[in-house]
Amino acid sequence: MAVATRDYGLWIDGAFVDAEEVRELHEPASGELLARAPLASNDDVDRALTAARAALGGAWAKTPPTERSRLLHALADAIVANRKELAELESRNVGKAISSVKLEVNQAVENFRFYASAIASIAGRSSPIGGSLLFYSLKEPVGVCAQIVPWNYPLTMATWKLAPALAAGCTVVLKPDPATPLTALRLAELASEVGVPPGVVNVVPGDGPTTGSYLVSHPDVDKVAFTGSTRTGAEIMRLAASPLKRVTLELGGKSPNIVFADANLDDAIPSSVWSIYYAAGQSCEARSRVLVETSVYDEFVSRFTDAARRLKVGDPLDPETQVGSLISDNHRQKVHAFVEQGRDEGAEVALGGELQNGNGAFYPPTVLAKVENRMTVAQEEIFGPVVTVIPFADEKEAVAIANDSKYGLYATVWTGDPARGHRLASRLEAGSIGINMPYTAFPGIPFGGYKQSGFGRELAVETLDLYLETKSVLVATGSRAFNPFGL
Ligand code: NAD
Ligand code: MN
Numbered sequence: 001m002a003v004a005t006r007d008y009g010l011w012i013d014g015a016f017v018d019a020e021e022v023r024e025l026h027e028p029a030s031g032e033l034l035a036r037a038p039l040a041s042n043d044d045v046d047r048a049l050t051a052a053r054a055a056l057g058g059a060w061a062k063t064p065p066t067e068r069s070r071l072l073h074a075l076a077d078a079i080v081a082n083r084k085e086l087a088e089l090e091s092r093n094v095g096k097a098i099s100s101v102k103l104e105v106n107q108a109v110e111n112f113r114f115y116a117s118a119i120a121s122i123a124g125r126s127s128p129i130g131g132s133l134l135f136y137s138l139k140e141p142v143g144v145c146a147q148i149v150p151w152n153y154p155l156t157m158a159t160w161k162l163a164p165a166l167a168a169g170c171t172v173v174l175k176p177d178p179a180t181p182l183t184a185l186r187l188a189e190l191a192s193e194v195g196v197p198p199g200v201v202n203v204v205p206g207d208g209p210t211t212g213s214y215l216v217s218h219p220d221v222d223k224v225a226f227t228g229s230t231r232t233g234a235e236i237m238r239l240a241a242s243p244l245k246r247v248t249l250e251l252g253g254k255s256p257n258i259v260f261a262d263a264n265l266d267d268a269i270p271s272s273v274w275s276i277y278y279a280a281g282q283s284c285e286a287r288s289r290v291l292v293e294t295s296v297y298d299e300f301v302s303r304f305t306d307a308a309r310r311l312k313v314g315d316p317l318d319p320e321t322q323v324g325s326l327i328s329d330n331h332r333q334k335v336h337a338f339v340e341q342g343r344d345e346g347a348e349v350a351l352g353g354e355l356q357n358g359n360g361a362f363y364p365p366t367v368l369a370k371v372e373n374r375m376t377v378a379q380e381e382i383f384g385p386v387v388t389v390i391p392f393a394d395e396k397e398a399v400a401i402a403n404d405s406k407y408g409l410y411a412t413v414w415t416g417d418p419a420r421g422h423r424l425a426s427r428l429e430a431g432s433i434g435i436n437m438p439y440t441a442f443p444g445i446p447f448g449g450y451k452q453s454g455f456g457r458e459l460a461v462e463t464l465d466l467y468l469e470t471k472s473v474l475v476a477t478g479s480r481a482f483n484p485f486g487l
Contacts, residue, residue: 008181010038010205011188013051014198019044023178028095029316029325029360035093037181040204042214045173048202049220052144052171055199060171063197065119072116072166074194075187076109082190083109090155090183091316095325095361098317100278107441108159111459114443115163118461122168122468132478138471141169142246143222145467146215148208148236149184150228151177151327152282152383156441157227158184160458162191162201168467170223173202175212179327181205208232219243223467226250227284229381230407230452248456248466250284250448252381253409255430256402257287260395261296263414263436269300271438273307275412277365280323281335281385284453285410285432285440289378290389291398297391301369304389305351308365326361326384335363335384342368342377347388373401381407395420403429408450410440431457 009016019038027034040048063071079086083105090105091098124137145165149157154176165172176184181203188203204211216224216239223246226236230251240247257275259268275287292300316324326332332355339353352366363384371378371388378388392398402411411430415421421435431448432440441447446457456466476482 007036008038008185010040010044010048011185011201011203012044012048013202014192016185016189017044017047025093025179025182027092028328029092029362031359035182037178038205039178040175040206040211042211045204045206045211045215045218048173048204049144049215049218051199052173052202053220055197056141056144056171058199059197060169060200063169065122065169068167068169069116069119071191071194071196072112072119072163075191075196076112076116078190078194079105079109079112079187082186086155086183086186088317089186091324093180093182094151094154095316095327096279097321097324099319099321104153104156107443108155111159111163111443114459115167115464118164118464119167121461122464124470128477129474132476132480134475134477136473136475138473139468140471142467142469143170144220145170145172145223145225146218146221147172147174148212148216148224148226148228149174149176151180152279152284154180155183155187158187161225161227162187164458164463165225165467166196166200168464170467171200173204173215173221175215176203176205178205178207213239216240216245217242221245223247225456225466230454233454246466249454250456250458251407251409251452251454253284253286253407253449253453254289254379254381254405255285255287255407255410255412256289256291256405256428257412258291258392258398258402258414258424259293259296259300260398260413260415260417260420261293262416264416265296265300265303267436268414269303270307272414273304273311275438276387277308277311277323277385280326280363281387282327282383286383287410287412287438288382288387289373289402289405290387291392291401292389293398294391294393297389301350301367301389304387305367308351308367308387311365313362313364323365323385326363329361331384332361332363335382335386338377338380338382338384339366339368339386342371342375342386342388345375345377347371347375347377350389352385373404379405395424399424399427403427406452409448409453410434412438
């Protein structure tokens with residue numbers, strides 16, 4: 001079931017372009033060579049921005065909304081037609097279980113379809129003011145967008161960024177993580193094949209501190225959209241300040257999963273296992289802090305651990321696999337260092353926590369029990385298959401612990417009391433709250449952070465506004481001249 005590995009260029013102005021610098025990509029799960037991937041130089045970024053600017057004022061500006069909608073549907077169809085290739089490419093490149101990646105590819109399709117329809121909602125408003133003034137507003141694309149995406153969901157993140165930008169009529173220079181550029185490059189090629197004009201989508205993989213910071217500080221960029229770590233997000237905001245650009249940031253998380261004693265544990269336990277271990281814990285909205293009411297704490301830890309032990313960890317391309325490898329051995333070492341720190345801080349390793357031998361950046365599903373929220377492992381984003389389980393005495397303490405975090409991306413609540421679910425929804429500091437429901441991302445539902453998890457919302461109609469300017473037009477309709485100075 002091997003993908004014919006091919007060499008990829010940069011994607012600029014509707015074509016693959018050779019890069020001066022090329023890097024070998026190895027599959028994290030096996031160490032085998034996957035592809036040779038391009039790295040963009042500053043000159044390449046300049047060329048991509050020139051193409052994006054030309055398309056913005058040219059072919060793309062002449063493409064009416066109905067035609068943009070048709071193109072987004074056509075791109076969704078092209079993803080469906082190429083889903084096997086895209087899923088394999090993503091799975092090999094990231095090391096992620098193909099069972100998860102298939103769902104991500106489906107979501108990419110749905111996301112393009114959602115924005116194909118959402119284009120119909122782009123409209124200004126109009127009202128008469130003071131009797132003789134007519135006001136109306138025009139919605140215009142914000143311009144050329146620099147979009148920077150991470151390695152954990154390369155195709156999904158490219159999709160979340162591209163779809164609203166294209167729906168709004170913007171053009172894009174997308175910078176994937178240099179370790180995972182393949183599906184974004186293929187997506188750009190598919191967009192071109194279905195008729196998206198040259199220059200509308202450009203893809204320039206490269207390292208963050210060089211290619212990324214050059215792009216973000218470039219004077220010809222109007223807006224920056226970023227997904228990644230809070231630390232890099234802060235740097236992006238600084239770089240985007242001169243000249244000033246619009247910025248949206250989707251950053252890290254340490255999301256709580258709160259389990260009350262009155263919850264249906266038969267649902268809460270397997271769902272909680274999924275909520276941390278899918279994508280091997282490398283998700284910004286991973287529910288990495290599980291808060292459990294004291295009276296069911298021991299039972300929960302024991303049943304959660306039994307379930308996590310049964311997860312199928314292994315070859316990402318095996319359809320039975322539930323947890324693949326991590327992105328790299330380097331990242332695995334960082335994850336393990338957090339686990340060691342948790343041990344030192346007094347957490348109990350109830351499952352996993354051992355570095356394994358053999359090929360591939362695998363790390364076992366790990367459970368840290370008897371965790372206190374002040375511990376580093378409960379405060380910092382580990383970004384691996386490591387859950388921290390923290391006891392709480394009552395509802396008040398659950399809310400206090402949940403909110404005692406610099407992050408606020410997601411929170412999940414498990415309770416048999418519907419009123420309590422709604423009470424927590426209003427008290428928890430997070431961009432999204434799931435009540436008795438583990439899933440997090442649906443095209444159409446706003447997704448994004450409170451606090452240090454960033455600002456701006458993705459996946460929703462609201463997102464379009466972040467890619468649009470509002471222009472107010474004021475028209476005199478009266479017959480009297482104004483002559484304000486009485487001249
Ligand atoms: P990162 O934030 O440094 O990288 C994300 C993207 O930003 C990549 O494309 C990278 O090349 C780019 N980038 C980095 N520095 C840049 C700069 N100065 N200017 C412009 N672009 C820049 O994340 P990382 O170093 O790959 O991972 C570190 C940690 O970040 C992870 O362990 C995890 O905790 C967190 N993370 C979060 C997410 C998320 O989905 N929110 C994604 C990836 C990583
Ligand atoms: Mn990085």
